[in-house]
Amino acid sequence: MNNVARLIAAIFIIGSCACGSIPKAGPVSTQEVSPKKRIEIPSAKKAIKTQPRLELPAITDSEDIVTHIGFTASYNHETLIPNWVAYELTREEVNGSEKGDESFQWDPDIKGRQAWREDYARSGWDKGHMIPRADLKWSAKAYSESFYFSNVCPQDPAFNTGSWRTTESMGRRLAKQYGSVFIVCGPLVFDNKYGTLGEHKVVIPDAFFKAFLICVNGEYSAIGIIMDNIPEKQNLKQCAMSVDEVEDKCGLDLFHDLDISIQSAVESRINWKMWGI
């Protein structure tokens, strides 16, 4: 059984015992990809964001996509965590200094069940941001929206402030160095060995993936990272791999807007000198 199948199986087991009338967002499937599902670009971002949205994976018809000022997310109604969160981070954004509301909230754009703060409370697991709040200091509203549960996953506390944070620092460093970086990340749920949180059964991911795409002098480079949801320190370089390998694990078609003529070349290899790891 491959990883995608395992993901589907895990979600089915959980969904079948806990969900009732909740709309089925469905796990990712490579078969129902619509060619170019329209994503509404939040107006606040239109002025500063380039087209197309290179950070986005291919969108399946069954996915529940939410767009906020600073990020796009695919929400999973069975696991109560996102399938992925994607955004572009620019040099100017990294230099922001605004802060907003820091309380975790339900995403107002999502219909159906979401995680409760009580599910996480005293569980021993952090409410870990997918897009870090530090990447949204260019707008108080964008900052606050990062605290929606569409952007939150259960993370081991030491992992959150340790290994995972090094991937976030890497993103900001790339943005400063190259002017812009396209980022997508999310949870990996294989056999769900850590179980669920609280009475709403928020799925605890086994691991997390992240992928970076940059364009330097008209040439694209990409890299992927997968880290286990564990406290032990994990080295960035040792966790790095091609985007193709990440796609194998997460079942997504990443950087789908990247020109098809160069996509396979960009995603199959690692241009090591670009990443500083």
Added chain:
DNA sequence: CGGAATGCGATG
């Protein structure tokens, strides 16, 4: 070593 970034929880 200082500061940034993370999220928790005590306190009123």
Added chain:
DNA sequence: CATCGCATTCCG
């Protein structure tokens, strides 16, 4: 519920 401080970790 809002405010504040704390503990931890890592970057520069």
